[in-house]
Amino acid sequence: MPQKIVHFNHPILRKKGAPVTQFDESLQKLAAAMIETMHAARGIGLAAQQIGEALQLCVVDLRATESEFDWELDGAHTPLDLFMPMVVVNPSVTAVPEPTTVYEEGCLSFPKINGDVVRPDEITLKFQDAHGHSHTLHCNGLLARCIQHEADHLNGILFIDRMDKATLELIDPEIKALKKLTREALKK
Secondary structure: OOOOOOOOOOHHHHOOOEOOOOOOHHHHHHHHHHHHHHHHOOOOEEEHHHHOOOEOEEEEOOOOOOOOOOEEEOOEOOOHHHHOOEEEEEEEEEEEEEEEEEEEEEEOOEEEEEEEEEEEEEEEEEEEOOOOOEEEEEEEHHHHHHHHHHHHHHOOOOHHHHOOHHHHHHHHHHHHHHHHHHHHHHHO
16 A cells, blocks of 8 residues: 655655664565555655655666666666566665766655756665665666665755755745645644
8 A cells, every 4th residue: 555755844854764674574565565655656766764764765666767777786787677666775875976967856755846956877886675685786877866866865865955056946936835735734
């Protein structure tokens, strides 16, 4: 069953996630619920904070995108259908500093709000899966961007924190309106 997605200005979105230490059935159920929630919202990534859990856990699924990107999972170019949707636990992201790209990002915690974000185009991700097995993913393009976006969430960083001042000014009215709606919903 899809979970409720937390919107901007909820305090959990600024909370750094605790490392996952138990790779049990409850973690696997949580990851499955997150995947269902992400798919129901037509997203490509979702962090645990976005459903109210401050954990180092996110999910990613780019199979439905038409974006081009390259990847190597554990030294092989594994077909996407074999490892997506991806459950990423306790991630460690190392970015290749150059090149960077500008891309209009959105976020399920900021419905209908998008803005340009500059990020490195290539990363190496070390992580565990829902069963505690360690993996290394080297990727670029939208996959690298999505993972960086979700890893930021796990550390209490939001995509608006990565935007330049001019971009933020363009979306400021929408952010203020969402902030007010969230504040009112939290009072109930």
